[in-house]
Amino acid sequence: xxxLHRHRRLTPYLLLGPGLAWLALFFVAPLGFLGHQSLETxxxxxxxxxxxxxxxxxxxxxxxYHTQLLRxxxxxxxxxxxxxxxxxxxxxxxxxxxxxxxxxxxxxxVGPFFVTYLIRTLAWETILADQGFVAARxxxxxxxxxxxxxxxxxTAVVAGITYNFLPFMALPLYVSLxxxxxxxIEAAQxxxxxxxxxxxxxxxxxxxxxxxxxxxxxxxxxxxDFINAQLLGTPNQAMIGNVIQSKFLELxxxxxxxxxxxxxxxxxLVLIGIYVRALGTExxxx
Amino acid sequence: xxxxxxxxxxxxxxHVLTLYALLAFGYLLLPISVVVLFSFNHPHGRFNYTWxxxxxxNWVHWDAVPGLRGAxxxxxxxxxISSVSATVLGALIALALVRYGFRGRGATNLLIFLPMSxxxxxxxxxxxxxxxxxxxxxxxxxxxxxxxxxxISYVVVTVKARLVGxxxxxxxxxxxxxxxxxxxxxxxxxxxxxPGILAALLLAFALSVDDFVxxxxxxxxxxxxPLFVWGAARAAVFPQINVVGTAIFAVAVSAMLANVVWQxxxxxxxx
Numbered sequence: 001x002x003x004l005h006r007h008r009r010l011t012p013y014l015l016l017g018p019g020l021a022w023l024a025l026f027f028v029a030p031l032g033f034l035g036h037q038s039l040e041t042x043x044x045x046x047x048x049x050x051x052x053x054x055x056x057x058x059x060x061x062x063x064x065y066h067t068q069l070l071r072x073x074x075x076x077x078x079x080x081x082x083x084x085x086x087x088x089x090x091x092x093x094x095x096x097x098x099x100x101x102x103x104x105x106x107x108x109x110v111g112p113f114f115v116t117y118l119i120r121t122l123a124w125e126t127i128l129a130d131q132g133f134v135a136a137r138x139x140x141x142x143x144x145x146x147x148x149x150x151x152x153x154x155t156a157v158v159a160g161i162t163y164n165f166l167p168f169m170a171l172p173l174y175v176s177l178x179x180x181x182x183x184x185i186e187a188a189q190x191x192x193x194x195x196x197x198x199x200x201x202x203x204x205x206x207x208x209x210x211x212x213x214x215x216x217x218x219x220x221x222x223x224x225d226f227i228n229a230q231l232l233g234t235p236n237q238a239m240i241g242n243v244i245q246s247k248f249l250e251l252x253x254x255x256x257x258x259x260x261x262x263x264x265x266x267x268x269l270v271l272i273g274i275y276v277r278a279l280g281t282e283x284x285x286x
Numbered sequence: 287x288x289x290x291x292x293x294x295x296x297x298x299x300x301h302v303l304t305l306y307a308l309l310a311f312g313y314l315l316l317p318i319s320v321v322v323l324f325s326f327n328h329p330h331g332r333f334n335y336t337w338x339x340x341x342x343x344n345w346v347h348w349d350a351v352p353g354l355r356g357a358x359x360x361x362x363x364x365x366x367i368s369s370v371s372a373t374v375l376g377a378l379i380a381l382a383l384v385r386y387g388f389r390g391r392g393a394t395n396l397l398i399f400l401p402m403s404x405x406x407x408x409x410x411x412x413x414x415x416x417x418x419x420x421x422x423x424x425x426x427x428x429x430x431x432x433x434x435x436x437x438i439s440y441v442v443v444t445v446k447a448r449l450v451g452x453x454x455x456x457x458x459x460x461x462x463x464x465x466x467x468x469x470x471x472x473x474x475x476x477x478x479x480x481p482g483i484l485a486a487l488l489l490a491f492a493l494s495v496d497d498f499v500x501x502x503x504x505x506x507x508x509x510x511x512p513l514f515v516w517g518a519a520r521a522a523v524f525p526q527i528n529v530v531g532t533a534i535f536a537v538a539v540s541a542m543l544a545n546v547v548w549q550x551x552x553x554x555x556x557x
Binding site: 009011012013015016018019020022023024026027028029030031033034037086087089090092093094097103104107108109110111112114115116117118119120122123124126127163166216220221223224226227231241244245248249254257258261264265268272 | 303304306307310311313314315316317318320321324375376378379381382385386387388394397398400401403404405406407408409411412413414415416418419431432434435438442492495496498499502503511512515516519523527528531532534535538539542543546
């Protein structure tokens with residue numbers, strides 16, 4: 001520590017060094033290689049790759065897979081909205097009515113997500129299965145036709161995505177709601193605001209940072225997901241993640257897969273940009 | 287006297303939020319109950335989808351399925367190595383960010399934030415591209431590298447949250463009383479941030495055990511538990527998978543409960 005004491009200004013860089021080097025090597029550099037690969041072309045016979053500034057990979061990818069791209073963002077958007085509608089009242093209830101049980105109640109939200117991602121998705125497969133209890137009852141009630149299915153539908157995929165990313169929505173919401181000074185709400189009511197009005201003018205605006213963080217944290221992984229579409233859907237529900245995954249690992253069409261990865265990232269970044277602008281939360285989220 | 291329907295309506299109105307919360311909890315816990323329940327199922331076919339009868343066999347012979355034990359061991363080893371490494375690297379970054387002023391803070395924060403806002407599939411794919419270009423054979427250690435990479439950011443965020451509320455006067459007091467920097471760090475700083483570091487370690491461990499997408503890209507012939515489940519999902523779903531899933535769940539929840547209890551006790555002692 002004597003050395004550190006003499007070189008105090010170096011200390012932060014020594015602390016940052018190893019971790020940032022790791023991120024530079026295994027996060028930044030790979031993105032560079034992926035970018036390089038997205039501009040390569042594949043020799044159809046030799047199956048070798050050559051770098052050619054092949055920008056057409058991008059336009060080809062969009063032309064061929066715009067259905068899956070649109071579907072990904074549609075599913076992710078719907079799932080994010082439903083997750084918000086489920087999580088907000090739940091987080092509100094824990095934050096304002098939880099009392100000393102708050103931490104235990106939070107455990108009920110986080111706990112389920114320590115069951116392996118794939119296993120909880122398979123559990124939904126069991127629940128929604130054609131021969132399962134739920135589908136059978138719905139058929140008895142004629143909500144579902146005789147050969148109607150729950151599994152292998154868009155609804156199943158969206159429901160799976162909603163479920164799997166719910167804590168990313170609920171936890172930031174809880175944190176922002178829990179920080180609200182209750183006296184502000186009481187003050188609004190003392191000033192003759194109705195409960196609804198106090199909620200709309202005080203609670204809701206103060207919880208915006210949570211809504212902001214929660215929607216982003218849910219939307220981003222949801223847009224890139226392929227597991228729900230794979231296990232709960234059919235190729236008709238394939239998302240862009242499914243295309244990237246199979247092109248990389250099954251078809252070894254690396255340039256197209258790399259181009260699609262960048263398109264996915266770019267769209268997400270643009271959407272985040274628009275969203276940040278619209279909410280103007282630069283200050284609110286610190 | 288109000289009529290019964292009116293009373294029911296008034297009750298529902300007063301407790302609508304509570305009812306909603308209970309329904310939401312039910313929804314959250316439903317698949318988990320299915321996982322736990324079906325770990326005791328006695329299936330006759332290859333698929334564990336319908337209830338056939340109760341048995342403890344799956345728990346007693348949890349490793350009867352070829353490859354399952356190896357996959358679980360690989361997952362635990364990878365999680366242990368990667369969570370400890372990521373916690374060390376991430377905690378150092380968090381210390382630097384909270385305790386020191388330096389040039390490049392904004393860039394550092396961005397570099398920490400970006401991996402968390404990049405879809406996992408892009409993280410996995412880009413790492414695979416790196417390994418392919420460098421002719422690195424993917425396997426156990428490439429999985430470790432990947433897990434350390436995506437865990438660093440989560441550790442930084444978790445430890446930072448703990449460090450922000452930290453009173454620097456305590457360290458200054460220790461130094462005024464003659465402790466050198468080393469002693470101050472281990473006797474004052476470390477005990478205060480220990481819960482944050484432990485929480486980060488547990489989170490990193492859990493994320494590592496659970497990761498499928500990034501691992502799937504960089505695993506080579508190594509099979510971790512989620513990869514095993516993925517492979518099994520296409521051919522046959524064994525109840526033993528539910529046994530392991532239930533066990534991981536039970537351990538994680540116990541660890542979290544213990545952490546909550548421990549922090550409450552410390553809070554009482556420090557006050």
